[in-house]
Amino acid sequence: xxxxxxxxxxxxxxxxxxxxxxxxxxxxxxxxxxxxxxxxxxxxxxxxxxxxxxxxxxxxxxxxxxxxxxxxxxxxxxxxxxxxxxxxxxxxxxxxxxxxxxxxxxxxxxxxxxxxxxxxxxxxxxxxxxxxxxxxxxxxxxxxxxxxxxxxxxxxxxxxxxxxxxxxxxxxxxxxxxxxxxxxxxxxxxxxxxxxxxxxxxxxxxxxxxxxxxxxxxxxxxxxxxxxxxxxxxxxxxxxxxxxxxxxxxxxxxxxxxxxxxxxxxxxxxxxxxxxxxxxxxxxxxxxxxxxxxxxxxxxxxxxxxxxxxxxxxxxxxxxx
Amino acid sequence: xxxxxxxxxxxxxxxxxxxxxxxxxxxxxxxxxxxxxxxxxxxxxxxxxxxxxxxxxxxxxxxxxxxxxxxxxxxxxxxxxxxxxxxxxxxxxxxxxxxxxxxxxxxxxxxxxxxxxxxxxxxxxxxxxxxxxxxxxxxxxxxxxxxxxxxxxxxxxxxxxxxxxxxxxxxxxxxxxxxxxxxxxxxxxxxxxxxxxxxxxxxxxxxxxxxxxxxxxxxxxxxxxxxxxxxxxxxxxxxxxxxxxxxxxxxxxxxxxxxxxxxxxxxxxxxxxxxxxxxxxxxxxxxxxxxxxxxxxxxxxxxxxxxxxxxxxxxxxxxxxxxxxxxxxxxxxxxxxxxxxxxxxxxxxxxxxxxxxxxxxxxxxxxxxxxxxxxxxxxxxxxxxxxxxxxxxxxxxxxxxxxxxxxxxxxxxxxxxxxxxxxxxxxxxxxxxxxxxxxxxxxxxxxxxxxxxxxxxxxxxxxxxxxxxxxxxxxxxxxxxxxxxxxxxxxxxxxxxxxxxxxxxxxxxxxxxxxxxxxxxxxxxxxxxxxxxxxxxxxxxxxxxxxxxxxxxxxxxxxxxxxxxxxxxxxxxxxxxxxxxxxxxxxxxxxxxxxxxxxxxxxxxxxxxxxxxxxxxxxxxxxxxxxxxxxxxxxxxxx
Ligand SMILES: Cc1ncc(C[n+]2csc(CCOP(=O)(O)OP(=O)(O)O)c2C)c(N)n1
Ligand code: SF4
Ligand SMILES: [Mg+2]
Numbered sequence: 001x002x003x004x005x006x007x008x009x010x011x012x013x014x015x016x017x018x019x020x021x022x023x024x025x026x027x028x029x030x031x032x033x034x035x036x037x038x039x040x041x042x043x044x045x046x047x048x049x050x051x052x053x054x055x056x057x058x059x060x061x062x063x064x065x066x067x068x069x070x071x072x073x074x075x076x077x078x079x080x081x082x083x084x085x086x087x088x089x090x091x092x093x094x095x096x097x098x099x100x101x102x103x104x105x106x107x108x109x110x111x112x113x114x115x116x117x118x119x120x121x122x123x124x125x126x127x128x129x130x131x132x133x134x135x136x137x138x139x140x141x142x143x144x145x146x147x148x149x150x151x152x153x154x155x156x157x158x159x160x161x162x163x164x165x166x167x168x169x170x171x172x173x174x175x176x177x178x179x180x181x182x183x184x185x186x187x188x189x190x191x192x193x194x195x196x197x198x199x200x201x202x203x204x205x206x207x208x209x210x211x212x213x214x215x216x217x218x219x220x221x222x223x224x225x226x227x228x229x230x231x232x233x234x235x236x237x238x239x240x241x242x243x244x245x246x247x248x249x250x251x252x253x254x255x256x257x258x259x260x261x262x263x264x265x266x267x268x269x270x271x272x273x274x275x276x277x278x279x280x281x282x283x284x285x286x287x288x289x290x291x292x293x294x295x296x297x298x299x300x301x302x303x304x305x306x307x308x309x310x311x312x313x314x315x316x317x318x319x320x321x
Numbered sequence: 322x323x324x325x326x327x328x329x330x331x332x333x334x335x336x337x338x339x340x341x342x343x344x345x346x347x348x349x350x351x352x353x354x355x356x357x358x359x360x361x362x363x364x365x366x367x368x369x370x371x372x373x374x375x376x377x378x379x380x381x382x383x384x385x386x387x388x389x390x391x392x393x394x395x396x397x398x399x400x401x402x403x404x405x406x407x408x409x410x411x412x413x414x415x416x417x418x419x420x421x422x423x424x425x426x427x428x429x430x431x432x433x434x435x436x437x438x439x440x441x442x443x444x445x446x447x448x449x450x451x452x453x454x455x456x457x458x459x460x461x462x463x464x465x466x467x468x469x470x471x472x473x474x475x476x477x478x479x480x481x482x483x484x485x486x487x488x489x490x491x492x493x494x495x496x497x498x499x500x501x502x503x504x505x506x507x508x509x510x511x512x513x514x515x516x517x518x519x520x521x522x523x524x525x526x527x528x529x530x531x532x533x534x535x536x537x538x539x540x541x542x543x544x545x546x547x548x549x550x551x552x553x554x555x556x557x558x559x560x561x562x563x564x565x566x567x568x569x570x571x572x573x574x575x576x577x578x579x580x581x582x583x584x585x586x587x588x589x590x591x592x593x594x595x596x597x598x599x600x601x602x603x604x605x606x607x608x609x610x611x612x613x614x615x616x617x618x619x620x621x622x623x624x625x626x627x628x629x630x631x632x633x634x635x636x637x638x639x640x641x642x643x644x645x646x647x648x649x650x651x652x653x654x655x656x657x658x659x660x661x662x663x664x665x666x667x668x669x670x671x672x673x674x675x676x677x678x679x680x681x682x683x684x685x686x687x688x689x690x691x692x693x694x695x696x697x698x699x700x701x702x703x704x705x706x707x708x709x710x711x712x713x714x715x716x717x718x719x720x721x722x723x724x725x726x727x728x729x730x731x732x733x734x735x736x737x738x739x740x741x742x743x744x745x746x747x748x749x750x751x752x753x754x755x756x757x758x759x760x761x762x763x764x765x766x767x768x769x770x771x772x773x774x775x776x777x778x779x780x781x782x783x784x785x786x787x788x789x790x791x792x793x794x795x796x797x798x799x800x801x802x803x804x805x806x807x808x809x810x811x812x813x814x815x816x817x818x819x820x821x822x823x824x825x826x827x828x829x830x831x832x833x834x835x836x837x838x839x840x841x842x843x844x845x846x847x848x849x850x851x852x853x854x855x856x857x858x859x860x861x862x863x864x865x866x867x868x869x870x871x872x873x874x875x876x877x878x879x880x881x882x883x884x885x886x887x888x889x890x891x892x893x894x895x896x897x898x899x900x901x902x903x904x905x906x907x908x909x910x911x912x913x914x915x916x917x918x919x920x921x922x923x924x925x926x927x928x929x930x931x932x933x934x935x936x937x938x939x940x941x942x943x944x945x946x947x948x949x950x951x952x953x954x955x956x957x958x959x960x
Contacts, residue, residue: 012805041789046632049797057794057805062786064635065796065806066628067658073625077632077640078786080616081583085636085786103628106621288603289614297638298785301610302580303756308718310613311606312578312751319564321352321745 005034010060016051021198021209022119024172026058028179029088029117033061036183038086046075048091048100050126051200052119055090069099072107072116079114082298083282086186087114094124097133097153107191108162112281115185115192118155119172121200122207129203136263143203155195156260160253160273165280166192167239167256167273171229172199173209177269184271190280197229197267217265232259232270241275249275326356326381328506328551331391331408332498333374333401335430336367339495342520343395344375344743346499349516350508351379352565352745355556359384359855361932362741363959366590366681371430372400374960377743379553384744385709385855389936389958392551395502397471397494399423399452400431403439404960406455411463413549415501415542416452417494418468424451435960467505467546471497478537482530493534500535504542505549510535512555562748568740571710571749572669572733573598575717576641577605577615578751581667583633583640585618585626590682591740592645592671623648627655627668634664635795637763637785639721643669645737646688647678653695656730660700662795663773663783663820665724665731665759667717672736674930683930684737686851686903690911692732693881701823703727704881706734708838708854711746713739716878718754719835726759726830727823728783734880738852738903738932759783765790771802778826779819824882836877836884839891843871845946846895848888848921850877850909852932853901859935860942867939870946877909885916899923899945903932907953924953931959 008030016022033043040061047056049068056063066074075089096104096118107116122135129143133153140147159167166188170178178196185192199209208215211228218225232239237259241252256273285292303309330347334340341362348358360377376391378384394409396402396416403425406414425431425440440450446461448454459466471494479487496517503513514532521528564570573595576584586596596617605613616633620626626642633640644652649670659666670692674685692704703723707713713735720731762770762784772793774781781802784791794804799816801807828836840858847857857874865871875891877884892898900910900921907924914920925941927933937958944950 010805039789040792041787044786054806057796060792062792063794063796063804064632065794065798067654067797070624070628070655073620073628074632074635077583077585077618077629077634078636079632080618080629081633081636081638081640082786102621103625106625285616289616290604291612292614292616295611295613297582297614297616297633297640298636298787300580300582300613300638301607302582302613302639303758304609306755306757308578308580308751308754308756309608309610310578310580310751311608312574312749314606315570315574315577315602316564316748316751319566319570320748321349321559321563321565 002037003034003040005030007040008033008060010058012057014058015054017202019201020051021121021172021200022052022055024175024178025117025119025196025198026055028175028182029055029059031179032182032186033059036186042084043086043088044078046071046078046087046089048095050092050095050124052090052092052125053095069095069103071095072100072103075114076107076110076112079112080281081296083113083293083296088186089114089116091118092125092132093118093120093122093134093155094132097155097158101133101153104158105162108159108164110281111163111165111190111278113190115182115188115194117182117194117196119198120155120195121198121204123200123203125200125203139206141203142205154260156272157257159193160256160260164193165190165275165278166271168193168271169195169197169269171197171212171269173212174269177231181271189276190278212267228265228267229269230266232268232272237270239271239274241277244277326553327378327384328380328393328553329376329378329388329391330502331374331376331394331405333372333396333405334398334495335369336364336371336373337369338398339492340373340375343495343499344377345520346496346513346516347503348377348565348743349519350503350512351553352563353515353559354508354512354553355558355560356380356553357382357384358565358743358745359386360743361387361738363931364682372404374401374405381556384859386859386935387932389934393502393506393549395498397498400428402452403428403431403455406459407462409459409464412551413505414459414464414466415469415498415505415546416466417471419470419472420452421468422452465550469501469541469545474534474537474541478534481537482533493531496531496534497538500538501542501546502549504539505546507548507552507554509555510539563745564748565743565745566710568710568742569594569598571707571713572643572717572735574749575714577602578754579718579721580639580756581615581641581721582613582638583616583630585620585629585642586644587620587623587626587648589645589648591673591737592643592648592669594740595643595669623651624655627652630666631655631659631664634666635786637761639725641667641669643671645671645673646675649688649691649695657696657698657700658797659730660696660702661797661820663728665728667720667724667731667733669733669735671740672734674928680930682737684903684932685928685930686736687908689734689850689880689908692734693912699817699821701727701729701820702881703729703731703827703879704734705731705879706851707739708851708876708878710739710742710744711749714749715753718756722755722757723827723831725761726757727827728759728780729823734851736852761785762788762791764788772804773800773802773816773819775802775815775819779822828882828884831879833884833887836879837888837891838876838878840874840876841872843873844894844896845870845872845899846892846897847872847874847899847901848877848909848913849874849901850880853903856933856935856938857901860939863935863939864942864946869943872942880909880912883912883916889917897922897945899925899942901925901938903927923950925956926953927956929957929959934958
């Protein structure tokens with residue numbers, strides 16, 4: 001029997017604040033797995049630490065709630081040891097772009113086959129609203145005693161320049177688009193990144209649901225209020241790199257970067273960059289380990305009746321006196 | 322030790338000049354002749370130019386350590402001559418005559434403090450502060466000193482080969498030096514040439530040139546050096562089943578045999594050699610199965626390295642990381658995560674001298690207490706130490722079994738001394754490696770699988786990723802049986818007991834023989850751990866041979882949980898307890914005192930970054946036996 005949406009929900013009490021944007025992301029993840037028909041035992045959610053990190057306990061597939069900033073190493077280790085698993089890593093913007101920023105860049109370079117979703121709320125939710133790396137310079141949320149003194153990280157731009165091969169942005173209140181993007185991210189061959197704008201009503205009173213919906217855009221000059229969010233695809237934007245080689249690649253990188261800088265009046269969502277001409281890490285491994293895909297580390301036979309079966313004699317012969 | 326041949330050979334030169342290959346050639350030739358070999362390398366944290374040296378001991382009997390001093394030295398650079406001439410009291414020195422006029426002040430690489438001490442010493446004896454002074458000092462100490470023109474050997478080689486460019490091939494000074502000394506020791510030219518062929522097996526042309534150089538050096542040695550005072554006469558050929566191994570081979574090949582299939586690491590001396598070895602042997606033959614492989618991932622830092630290894634272990638692969646002190650410091654938080662989530666993991670910890678970057682390429686055993694305590698909070702772990710390279714092969718396999726059976730992180734303590742030794746040892750026997758994966762679940766569980774189910778002996782079934790019906794949760798937060806977050810005080814208490822009872826369980830179930838080893842007998846008992854084993858065993862022989870008392874030695878292998886009652890049993894009847902270790906504070910002594918309720922009577926310690934020699938250790942033990950030892954005996958030998 002094909003699994004239904006409810007199969008992907010645990011009964012674990014969800015303690016997020018009412019109105020938290022993260023609910024939309026959680027729903028979209030569960031819907032994606034259900035629609036893709038991913039068997040529960042073939043998927044695992046890895047999460048970091050933060051409000052967002054609890055997601056692993058709410059999705060009814062194996063859930064590994066790791067440490068603050070470390071979700072990517074844990075998830076990549078699992079994905080590499082058993083590439084048959086569908087691995088989805090999730091975490092906060094502080095988790096992935098503050099304490100875990102080094103792993104973010106390194107993961108891009110590796111391009112391991114998995115998806116990574118950042119719950120981007122501009123604050124450190126779980127520690128009570130300190131500025132996160134994505135909060136804009138000079139912004140003063142109600143949780144901050146004074147305006148943010150740091151420039152912001154550009155998650156999409158950083159992903160694109162670090163080697164991620166699928167880079168998208170979505171909005172947690174547009175669950176349908178979000179779900180489609182997450183499905184595409186999971187299906188992607190290589191490392192996919194989704195930056196999900198997710199309002200934190202408790203601490204971030206600047207980038208609120210109303211703000212994204214157009215709050216403040218009307219102004220006093222009679223202009224109509226309009227949603228700040230638009231879809232790249234609606235403008236005929238083509239994120240796909242079709243050919244290996246520098247020409248098209250640079251063009252697509254450049255357009256993704258320049259769109260990633262748009263903010264304020266117009267905030268793009270959708271797929272910024274999609275490049276399957278780059279060999280994923282497991283493909284690179286196959287150059288050294290020919291049967292890696294068929295016999296990955298986690299599934300190898302290493303003993304028989306309690307006796308080691310690996311033949312080390314070639315190594316010992318090399319050392320014979 | 323009458324009738325025993327025992328020769329210590331020293332070669333030094335700038336880093337990058339082939340000191341290591343020279344030592345490899347010497348060791349290879351000795352091993353092929355049937356000698357036991359033990360050598361260690363000393364080097365700076367530098368790639369090119371700083372002083373490095375190798376001391377290799379070749380003996381007709383078993384050798385497990387270096388002695389103080391050397392019987393023969395070959396110096397093809399000034400710094401080696403200046404630094405080590407005094408190590409060769411009464412032996413033989415061969416040096417390149419090209420350096421004759423060099424002064425201490427010409428050696429830019431020498432530590433200033435060292436240069437000042439050396440200068441003062443030579444000047445104090447009224448000798449020139451340079452090579453000539455060193456030569457005079459050596460001769461004064463009864464050493465035979467031979468100046469040989471290495472350039473002239475190159476010239477004759479160039480002539481023979483009809484290639485004038487070879488005249489400038491100073492890169493071959495290492496092989497020329499080694500060959501001169503080997504000729505002087507009476508090692509047959511063919512043994513040297515065979516060792517050269519083997520050392521350069523991947524580059525036949527280089528091998529051929531070096532063989533020719535060796536041949537020229539042999540003839541130069543015949544006319545200009547003659548026989549050294551010590552000799553290594555031909556023996557019956559290589560001993561059956563003997564290997565010439567480097568320090569990291571034990572853990573590296575041990576991991577392969579033990580079925581470790583995932584290793585993540587971030588480069589650091591002296592740990593990365595192991596990972597690089599694994600990287601160069603990824604595809605593996607497996608009896609009764611398709612080929613296997615080790616996936617080695619070079620990470621962005623050590624946090625990632627341990628994080629990946631944990632992820633891979635959760636996926637079901639035997640997984641490991643290998644690091645040194647600075648990297649292990651970064652791993653502490655993840656170590657605790659592995660602890661609270663009962664993840665099997667082996668961390669091979671090649672210690673060096675800290676703190677911080679400390680002496681980055683020098684030896685130390687300063688991380689014992691850190692390994693025992695690393696990470697916040699309380700969680701079970703096993704800390705296990707190997708005493709030598711051969712042990713480390715079998716111990717590596719044990720560590721993986723402990724990790725799987727008790728579902729705990731295991732820290733396998735190694736160190737720089739072990740890592741940078743070259744030695745003959747018995748061929749590792751893979752047939753002796755058993756594999757016990759504990760309660761690993763690889764097939765469908767019944768209904769209601771709970772990863773952290775309470776009850777029984779506290780060890781619950783551990784599903785790997787991908788097992789239908791055995792989905793599970795892990796979290797660094799306290800969790801319930803399913804793995805979901807809880808802050809319930811009752812569950813918390815039960816989970817703490819579940820996890821921490823593991824240590825008592827391990828202590829009871831792991832055979833005594835794996836926890837500690839007793840050598841010898843006597844009222845004076847040494848307690849120690851790790852790589853001091855070799856120097857201690859050799860020192861005990863030396864003390865006895867010199868008419869001193871028989872002593873016993875308890876090598877503690879499992880350091881946490883501490884096998885207090887078994888160690889107490891091994892120490893029955895001992896009146897004096899001597900703690901021996903390469904650190905300042907006596908860390909095993911602290912564990913010992915805490916677990917045994919009694920402090921060691923003496924501490925023999927060394928923290929210069931250089932491993933103990935059996936000679937200096939024997940000296941300290943004689944003082945203990947003679948009642949003249951202080952509470953702390955601090956050793957300092959070695960440049
Ligand atoms: C090493 C470490 N430092 C600090 C913390 C405390 N901490 C918990 S969550 C968090 C920030 C969470 O912010 P973010 O990652 O943006 O997640 P959010 O709660 O906003 O979803 C911090 C700093 C921690 N758990 N670990
Ligand atoms: S603090 Fe913010 S991010 Fe955290 S649960 Fe509440 S609303 Fe959501
Ligand atoms: Mg956040």
